[in-house]
Amino acid sequence: MSRHSHKNPGSPGVQLGLIITPMLDMSFQILAFFIMTYNPSALEGHIPGSLVPPADVAKKSKDNNNSPAPVDPLSIPEDQLNPELDSAVTVKVRAVVKGQESEGHPVGSVRQMLVQTSLDTSAEIVSEAHHDFKDALKLLDERLKKMTTSKTNLKIAPDGDLRQEYVMVLYDACKNAGYSKVHFVPPPVLNTKLNKK
């Protein structure tokens, strides 16, 4: 289709003397393609981690001269792990299991939180089942900020039944309390299974 080009003194726009219909068609096709394939990049971030190979765990263990190389790194008792982590604060989290659920505490949510300052000390209860999760987080934050140990390493040891969303909230809370290295401890259920193998 050709377009007439003529001067119109009353028209404010620029008069194009080109055949722009094919260009317009193509432009609309490209536009349609982009609209259909448009996928706004998700606001995803990541939490990095490393999987220590079995041989390296053996090198790092306390008794590496005496004990044989472990077959399964996750089955190593906690006290034989990297000595750097021995002094790390441990946040133990008990989950609500079936039969314990109540209003505001669904299955897989946080039932109880305990903090253990080192392997030699016993764990202290920070929050109980009657606490709202937000209150429990506040209590945990206060407890972690009061710690006198060097704020570097912290271990989160949740129950295997705890939902991932709560694990991430706890990770956030620990990071925000000033611990730069937050580690995840394998859940007790998995550890037991692995030890039996």
Add this chain to the structure above:
Amino acid sequence: MSASVDSEGLDVNLTPLLDLVLQLIMFFMITINFVRVDQFDNSINLPLASTAVALDKSADDWIFLNLDGQGRLVGTLSTFVLDTPQKLKVHLMREKESLERAARAQGKTGEQKIVIILRADKQCKYAEVFTVLHSCQLAGFKHWQLRVMTKSKGAG
């Protein structure tokens, strides 16, 4: 859109329309994001974390694992029967070998940094996440990332 009427009929001024269309095309071209199908599985509701860091692109290759609320591997892996950690381990070992072979064919030498990207649903259990990670560990992977939705510290 302005139009002028004279003895020959209606003449539409297409310049603003063209401007707009070309601007829209430019916008979409800049923001287009070609992703692998397994990277964004919409059925996975990722948990929120404000302390998550930006995506690390230093790896040579990635393997994406999507774990749904019931702890099942979904996405491209759903076509395989990977119902036990052992089967998953074997599958991952094959994947690793395949990626390393491809890298060698491209002339890359040395150890390849292959990162496991675990996109675990917020409803799945911690034990299920760790079972998958354990399989990755046994398959010989050294790096993993847990994908989360980022949120600003002030939000929510």
